[in-house]
Amino acid sequence: EIVxxxxxxxxxxxxxxxxxxxxRASQSVSNTYLAWYQQKPGQAPxxxxxxxxxxxxGIPDRFSGSGSGTDFTLxxxxxxxxxxxxxxCQQHNTSPSFGGGTTVENK
Amino acid sequence: xxxxxxxxxxxxxxxxxxxxxxKASGYTFTSYGISWVRQAPGQGLEWMGWISxxxxxxxxxxxxxxxxxxxxxxSTSTAYMELRSLRYDDTAVYYCARGGLGWYFDVWGRGTxxxxxx
Numbered sequence: 001e002i003v004x005x006x007x008x009x010x011x012x013x014x015x016x017x018x019x020x021x022x023x024r025a026s027q028s029v030s031n032t033y034l035a036w037y038q039q040k041p042g043q044a045p046x047x048x049x050x051x052x053x054x055x056x057x058g059i060p061d062r063f064s065g066s067g068s069g070t071d072f073t074l075x076x077x078x079x080x081x082x083x084x085x086x087x088x089c090q091q092h093n094t095s096p097s098f099g100g101g102t103t104v105e106n107k
Numbered sequence: 108x109x110x111x112x113x114x115x116x117x118x119x120x121x122x123x124x125x126x127x128x129x130k131a132s133g134y135t136f137t138s139y140g141i142s143w144v145r146q147a148p149g150q151g152l153e154w155m156g157w158i159s160x161x162x163x164x165x166x167x168x169x170x171x172x173x174x175x176x177x178x179x180x181x182s183t184s185t186a187y188m189e190l191r192s193l194r195y196d197d198t199a200v201y202y203c204a205r206g207g208l209g210w211y212f213d214v215w216g217r218g219t220x221x222x223x224x225x
Binding site for chain 1: 142144151152153154157166168169202204206207208209210211212213215216217218
């Protein structure tokens with residue numbers, strides 16, 4: 001089983017600031033199978049990024065994904081009020097797994 | 108539009124079974140897999156299993172293997188997740204999602220709260 005470790009656990013930032021979220025895998029993950037999701041309280045997760053760097057339909061371009069192998073990054077270039085949420089990385093190959101999540105909170 | 112509509116909240120006693128349904132619409136049901144993901148209160152996301160509606164193939168997470176069965180009814184475009192021998196720590200919101208095993212989860216149901224309580 002591939003274990004995904006996200007850091008930091010919580011990111012305290014202000015609107016307009018840049019957010020950098022990390023996801024490290026216990027073994028190499030093909031870019032094809034790395035995705036990022038956003039979840040707000042009381043809502044289902046929403047797909048943000050697939051294939052490590054492709055934005056899902058309707059996702060604004062302030063969200064970007066990068067990385068390869070065991071290290072992946074989600075960057076939010078300028079935080080908007082609606083971006084404060086929990087973010088999960090996921091590998092969806094043979095036995096999908098999620099990281100523990102990073103909470104982006106309004107400072 | 109593409110959507111997954113889940114059944115309503117359930118309250119079950121320890122040792123009982125629960126079945127949650129997930130009705131798909133807006134796309135060809137047999138063209139995409141369906142996964143089930145759960146989230147305990149205040150916790151992260153846990154993948155439970157996957158089914159291919161095309162051929163009925165399944166794959167389950169080791170943690171719930173033996174207690175979970177995922178099935179589909181292609182005539183109604185509905186997926187089902189049965190969890191048996193319920194324990195208190197099975198209390199969670201259960202989501203169905205389109206995708207799994209090589210495909211990202213691009214459409215999610217709203218979730219079904221299952222509470223295990225005596």
